[in-house]
Amino acid sequence: MEESDGHQIPFVEPSGTESRFESDRKGAQPPYDRIKAMILSKAIPPDTKLNIDKLARELGVSQTPVREALQRLEGDKLVVGKKPRGLWTTPLLGERELRDLIEVRLLMEPWSARSVAHDRATNPGREMLTEIDRFVALGELRNEGYALASHDVAFHDMIFNAVGNSFLHDAFRQLHAHLHLFRLYPADLNGAHTIEEHRAIAEAIRRADPHAAEEAMRAHLFAALDRFSAGLRGGDTFSSLATVRSHILTASEPGQIGNGGGSETISPALQNTTTKRQYD
CATH class of the missing domain: 1.20.120.530 (GntR ligand-binding domain-like)
Known part of the structure; x- marks a missing residue:
């Protein structure tokens, strides 16, 4: 994960959830819920570009359920498409x-x-x-x-x-x-x-x-x-x-x-x- 100036930003899972997310890599919790939790906790910050392949690898699932999850999150107004730049988390309210x-x-x-x-x-x-x-x-x-x-x-x-x-x-x-x-x-x-x-x-x-x-x-x-x-x-x-x-x-x-x-x-x-x- 990188800032626009090229500096590396470490991925931080939501506080107190590391063991739960680790156990969920086997698919116990749907990708939709897990990505939603990451967005709400700002583990994935607002106004951040999403990489489907990297999310799939992070969650231990294929790209298909990740795509489906992101479609649902678009409906929730937590993800927005920016053509031709891909999918981003929505900015915070002004x-x-x-x-x-x-x-x-x-x-x-x-x-x-x-x-x-x-x-x-x-x-x-x-x-x-x-x-x-x-x-x-x-x-x-x-x-x-x-x-x-x-x-x-x-x-x-x-x-x-x-x-x-x-x-x-x-x-x-x-x-x-x-x-x-x-x-x-x-x-x-x-x-x-x-x-x-x-x-x-x-x-x-x-x-x-x-x-x-x-x-x-x-x-x-x-x-x-x-x-x-x-x-x-x-x-x-x-x-x-x-x-x-x-x-x-x-x-x-x-x-x-x-x-x-x-x-x-x-x-x-x-x-x-x-x-x-x-x-x-």
Whole structure:
């Protein structure tokens, strides 16, 4: 693996996973899951060229399952084709993309949480608490690069399934929010903050308290913005994410999300500063 200037970059497997990956070389874990874990953990960095032959040799499989895995990862928006240059991991979200993603989620998810909390007999609150307990029971495995993302999508899927609006559910799935966001904030891979926020949402839904469920979801999304913004810090290239949060707080008033009041000048999307590398 080389940087564009020719310097060698060592391949580092996700922390705490060496023995598992070594045992998986015999094919115990599908290439899709393994490559996905490498991307989420940044063992394969963002905006990195992928070499199918090298990946196949690294995983101990033929090129065919690697190609199939990369096709699926394109659908997940974790891999992108750049003609004629091949396949690359997608860059991290920029400031504008992060703000836009949270705005869309603020439109969908607080309302959805409120909607499903009305009926104590049929709401998914107990099922959601069971999912939280399942994730907590993973123990050290919670530190895997994909474990928190998998839990997050399962948790939020339960709400959208209970809403029963297929168009709304499809819109959420197409965001692939859980995958993009968790690449920005590796410090919460064990899910401590997320678990606490998810439990507050689930308990409010279980109690059939629509207002509390809506507010808990909104608080969760803003807390997520604060955490994920850490992935954009580290230099003067990025403006303060406090500005982004302030914009969303203003825009989250009824009728305001998406237009910023109609007059605010929005800074252009910023390119992430990760050095471009080649995995080849």
